[in-house]
Amino acid sequence: MQPLYDHYLQFIRSSLKNDTSFSGAIPEEEQASLAALAEEHRTVPFVLPGFRNTSFYPAMLQKTKNMMQNYYQIDAFTRHTVSLLEENGIPCILLKGISLAACYPVPEYRKLGDLDLYINEPKALEKAQVLLEAQGYKEEKELSDHHVTYRYTFPKTGRSFLLELHYRVVGMYQYEPANQTVDEVYSPLRLKPIRQTINGFTYSVLPPTEYVFYMIHHMLKHYLYSGFGIRLLCDFVLYLKRYEKEIDFSRIHQWCKASRISHLYEIILKTCRLYLDLPASIDPAINASPETSEAFLIRILEDGDMGTDVSQALVGSGSYRKINLLTYFREGHVQMKVRFPKAGHCPLLWPALWPATFFCFLKNTYTLRNTTLRQTLKDFRKSNQKTTLVRIFENSDS
Template sequence: MTILQKQFFALVRSGLWGNEADATLFDASTDWAKIYQSARKQALLGIVFDGVQTLPKEKQPPRNIYLQWCNAMLHIEENNRVLNRELANVYALMRENGIEPVLMKGQGVAQNYRYPLHRHCGDIDLYIGPDNYEKANALLRKEVTSELEETYKHINVVWHGVTVENHRVLTQLSAPLADRRLQAEIKRWHGSDECRKRWIGDVEVTLAPLPFDTAFVLIHSVQHFLNEGIGLRQICDWACMLHAQRNLPEKEDIAHLLKSFGLEKAARVFGALAVCFLGLPQEDLPIAYRKKDIPTAEWLLNDIWQGGNFGHYDQERQNRPKGYWKGKWFTFTRAIGRCYELGALAPREACWYPFVLIKHSMEMQWKKRFSGNSSLHN
């Protein structure tokens, strides 16, 4: 590990857990510009900045970088406040029309951090389910300013200036047996008293049961990893969720779900990374990692370090070409390449993933051809 990486991870661990960063790692030669860019690349500017605050003043970044960081922090906090405000608005709209969304990822996961407003935010993901999906879409489209192509899982719209993903399908696994178990589990708890309630800003939202929500964070990360890559923020999400519930009795339920979904190995590798590099206490893990998982965790960390948030900073990665079929072929060939190289993380998912991509593309083309496209641009 380079000195830059040692410094960076010392600040991440400090920001996540509130302990003081190792000040002996920092001196007059510290390249703060590179540390800042690494934090930006991994979508962890807020977390690393919290770690910076624990350093002695004389070892903190120079004034120009510190002020740049402060300005970035203001933007991160304001973006979170905007997202929380619109979260309250979209819940009000849905509830007025008899729909109870389940908030997934995003602002729900942020509540597990020491400072939720310091987590880099993205969009609002709502699981509606198949029964109210079209009704919810119609409600949103009344105030939508743009809409991306609908996928088999969701629509993606800009509503009141924020991105909202409205899900018919919460998520899917590629391995058929694992996916049947996953869909059965979602159907079992959706709309039941097992769902949790939690206040975020001015609204009480509905969240999935804690064991499933925790497993879902890992599922989502594995899927993105096989397709395009993930950033360190996704590992931090996993670590913070586990740590926030460390004293709750659901740990065995989480382990059972992950094993039934065929993700035991992914859980071990993510766990090794979270413990060895992020400082998560080992006893917080639902599935303990093994010594042989550490090299895989190091390989995973190298891919994350090179690619950055969702692989967007991978210098060897080509841009998706314009045109529907060219774009689909690009996505398919990239996924095959990643599955071949990275199947060590989730072997069964890597095996089935390319076939599922083809299946979903064909289903969406069939829907567009024979059912009509209900997007904003019709």
């Protein structure tokens, strides 16, 4: 791993431990690159002490202040929205955001984007949508299979914020058993939220075991589609440290195995141990090779912080050692079964469903993904390199 990454990770580790004694002298020739890396991963406050006597400090200090101000704005928006829903008898579950920021030594240093709420009851979701739209929340059209997006503007300040109202905790996979596992774990009958008090206000959140499983899938989705920054690994480390005794790791193993993402979990855990000081005593039975973990972390650092849209790329149902026409046909067949879940069970209908699926794929490629068939297939090959590293869904065409 290059020295730049080593130095950057030293700052991250010290910040996660709230080690105020660490200043971390930065070589002059490395300052610009390290500042850019921290900006790219939305972790400027973590490296700020090392830039105190440099020309970069004033701008980075201002970015830190802006991030802290944004935290309190998102906190107010979260409280406003959840209060509105709960006062009208609509239960909702807070995902990520200020819930995870509460695990940080300085919660304001955790970069916040939009507000994510989960409503797993269809009737409650419909009621919430009617209520929100009546209260000035404007729906924003986007390609998503797991949430509806709203923009709300506070009348007095004119500041706008995004709400992602989830009806699934993560988007659909091409691999159906993974979808089934996620649906079972977070179903209304099975999921029992707990309460978390943040800045004097109490929210419903996922129980620790379900929260960890959600974070794994959330990382997987961003890893496949748009990359995720070091921030999600920091979330994972701090959450595990705080709730270790309340997490049923045997259930995590069971659910990961059912989803066929066990290797990803192993890599994430090993990476956090090697580079972010996650104690080896946390789920000690799980392990992965240091070489794979290093390659995984380098890819994360190179990809930068996660994008806001994880639905524009085409990701396969698993990883392939080679890509050829048969691969595309296999993936098209899987898409057909996902798009036509009932009719797809009848082989006699397949000759009609295949061209219908291809037509929908082309339409989405040019109208929703705003790209071309050539670029989509090129991106598919690139995403396969990522899935090969983490061996998701354990697909094999060998």
